[in-house]
Amino acid sequence: MPYILIRDDITTLKVDAVVNAANKELLEGGGVCGAIFDKAGRAKLKEACTLLAPIQTGQAVVTPGFGLPAAFIIHTAGPKWNGGLQKEEELLQSCYENALELACDHQLKSVAFPLISAGVYGFPKEKAFLIAKKTIQAFVEKKDITVFLVLFDQNSVQVSQQLKQSIEEFIDEHSVHRLEKKYGRERNKMQVDEAFSFQELPTFESTKRSTLDDFLATTDETFSDKLIRLIDERGLSDPYVYRKANIDRRLFSKIRSKREYQPKKSTALSLAIALELSLEETQELLAAAGYSLSKSTKFDLIIEYFIREQNYDIYTINEVLFSYHQPLLGAS
Numbered sequence: 001m002p003y004i005l006i007r008d009d010i011t012t013l014k015v016d017a018v019v020n021a022a023n024k025e026l027l028e029g030g031g032v033c034g035a036i037f038d039k040a041g042r043a044k045l046k047e048a049c050t051l052l053a054p055i056q057t058g059q060a061v062v063t064p065g066f067g068l069p070a071a072f073i074i075h076t077a078g079p080k081w082n083g084g085l086q087k088e089e090e091l092l093q094s095c096y097e098n099a100l101e102l103a104c105d106h107q108l109k110s111v112a113f114p115l116i117s118a119g120v121y122g123f124p125k126e127k128a129f130l131i132a133k134k135t136i137q138a139f140v141e142k143k144d145i146t147v148f149l150v151l152f153d154q155n156s157v158q159v160s161q162q163l164k165q166s167i168e169e170f171i172d173e174h175s176v177h178r179l180e181k182k183y184g185r186e187r188n189k190m191q192v193d194e195a196f197s198f199q200e201l202p203t204f205e206s207t208k209r210s211t212l213d214d215f216l217a218t219t220d221e222t223f224s225d226k227l228i229r230l231i232d233e234r235g236l237s238d239p240y241v242y243r244k245a246n247i248d249r250r251l252f253s254k255i256r257s258k259r260e261y262q263p264k265k266s267t268a269l270s271l272a273i274a275l276e277l278s279l280e281e282t283q284e285l286l287a288a289a290g291y292s293l294s295k296s297t298k299f300d301l302i303i304e305y306f307i308r309e310q311n312y313d314i315y316t317i318n319e320v321l322f323s324y325h326q327p328l329l330g331a332s
């Protein structure tokens, strides 16, 4: 826990281990394997690999990272795609499982995977992605490890056409920029307020009739207080919440134990999603950390879309955010 999608060159990541999409002979090849050998240092990595080769398809072995920012390299040999009739899917799943088990055996806390078999070995990218995410998600539910899935190209994550269209329509309909165009800048604020049913949060203006003390009392609950109260009211356990929020256990206990802790907006939102809050409750929780959901950024509109739809699956939300090049929810 957590599972994080990123778009990057895996050889630049400072994690405990990066996974190499290797061949059974553990020889230097092309693709991500070539990049890893290049950055780690060919001679040293070759020497370490020679001692461990050959391996079976699906098996995983570990070497030091040498010149890489990562401390270790876990090498796993993915299956070559042969039309799907030669247990390729099961073999690919075992690559992820074995690499993750090995990482846990070595007490590693963060591992980054490329999309194994999705290059030279010809696995259909979408299928390779589904197997990767399903296997990683199942693993992080049980183990205390942060797993990055590194995607080199955009089209590995396929958000369903229907979902994409529905989100596009929502953004188009609700974006403040569209409303500005429609109603003009002057009238914009009024129209935005009319168009959306966010309940106004307590502001100093709206409470000036009451005393300052009353006002301060309404803002007395910190983010941490609110979070604890919401968890208790729902009868949820802490592990359930931090797992569902895709955030690290240590970060969660920091938020829980430090009353004045100021989370990042994405962390606050992850927790709102985990608690399945309504839009209004989400705004209130965010406000306790000094944030709000606006109508002017794609990120906020996408989150609002999912909350309105009562779709609280953080992995689906992250795939959509990823496909829109937005920051993701969960620990970063």
Ligand code: AR6
Binding pocket: 008, 009, 010, 011, 021, 022, 023, 027, 028, 029, 030, 031, 032, 033, 034, 035, 078, 114, 115, 116, 117, 118, 119, 120, 121, 122, 123, 150, 151, 152, 153
């Ligand atoms: N960072 C992250 N992902 C990358 C990078 C990178 N620097 N470079 C490529 N990818 P591949 P395979 C992605 O071909 O299909 C080698 O010759 C790439 O876009 O590296 O398992 C080995 O020695 C693709 O999505 O691995 C083997 O013989 C994914 O990594 C054989 O290729 C995997 O593509 C293994 O083939």
